[in-house]
Amino acid sequence: MSSNNKNLHLTVQERIIIEKGIENGSTKAAIALTIGKDKSTVGKEIKKHRELVHKSSYKINCANMKNCSHNHVCDNCADFKPFTCNRRDRSPGACNGCSKYTYCRYDKYRYKADFSHKKYREDLVDSRTGINMSYEECKAMADIIVPLIKAGHSPYHIVTNHPELNISEKTLYNYIENGIFREFGLLDIDLRIKTKRKITKKASNKYKKREDKKYLNGRTYDDF
Template identity: 35%
Template sequence: MAKNKHLTDAERLQIEQWLKDRVSIKQIALKLDKSTSTISREIRSRAITSIKFVPYRTHNRCVERYDCHKHYLCSDKPNCTKRCSTCNLCNELCEAYQEQPCYKLFEPPYVCNGCIEEHQCVLRKKYYLHHQAHEAYREMLVESRIGANITEDELLVLDEIVSPLIMRGQSVHHIVTHNPDQFEVSEKSIYRYISGGLLKARNI
């Protein structure tokens, strides 16, 4: 039954700590008795982007930063002899700037929590932070409730009924039409819950 429950703030705190400790997504899922896809989706959808820079390193995220030999991008510093790629203003001033993404963020765990290179990496970062993640969930829950009076417990019951049927290939319309006595919310509301990520079933 635990696998059907939504993540709590305490569980999100555990996820943040385990990511910092470099625990794999699969192991986190086992520890919380959730599916791996649930934990993976939680991390990817609620991670926040950070533009913080590494102290004492040049703030340059350009893909050409190691090979670029441009000079004199600063019109107010005509006597500067430094390569522009070694200046913190480079990305802001250069028209050829192209940001290099961190390709580690495209694979598990999808965030910089626990990365051994995080303290020296100049690229844009992503972090999973439990407080922000839970606040984002709460805000989405409130937005998805607009037009329908439903509690979290009622949403859980709805999830247990609807999601398994959708995962077997049934449409929301078919489910509601053939089980009219089980629903106190509209078909439109169910679609809204799915789109908002409040049910295990995904949009298909």
């Protein structure tokens, strides 16, 4: 794949290649070379979107658990050694295709292309809403705010009577004017005071005044 792909987001096809590479036991560097990305990009992608599919059945993840001679009493055990797995913890970073997968009793992680791409899309949408909350949190807030605004309540009245929203009146105005609740049927024009308020100087700078007045040359009031 061409090197001009390095600065682009991962596609679902590239994530499928990553998943197949993990199953084949390829290194992060080899997978990165295949899709034209940096190996750190592949490493971050696998670590961020891999899924914990099995929680260790051991109380403590000790590498000597199978050959324990202390009846699995781990407190102050001299033979304790933290369990590590090169395939899971280093490269490629997930347990797909591991020959020990079926009988391994330690934490197991799988990387799935479709799951990873779905999570990526959700994270992308959440990061571009302009607010520090998830879609579910935004919807829960909208379920309270939208009906009240439609009923004629003011933002001040809403935040005063619903402290669980944990936002100020100014923040609520900003959310509404920035279209955060547009998806839930609430526009800034729905604010009763919106049609009465005079446009601010800052907001007026968004509108470019028409400078070309050549069409008025030679015209007088009598022409009308």
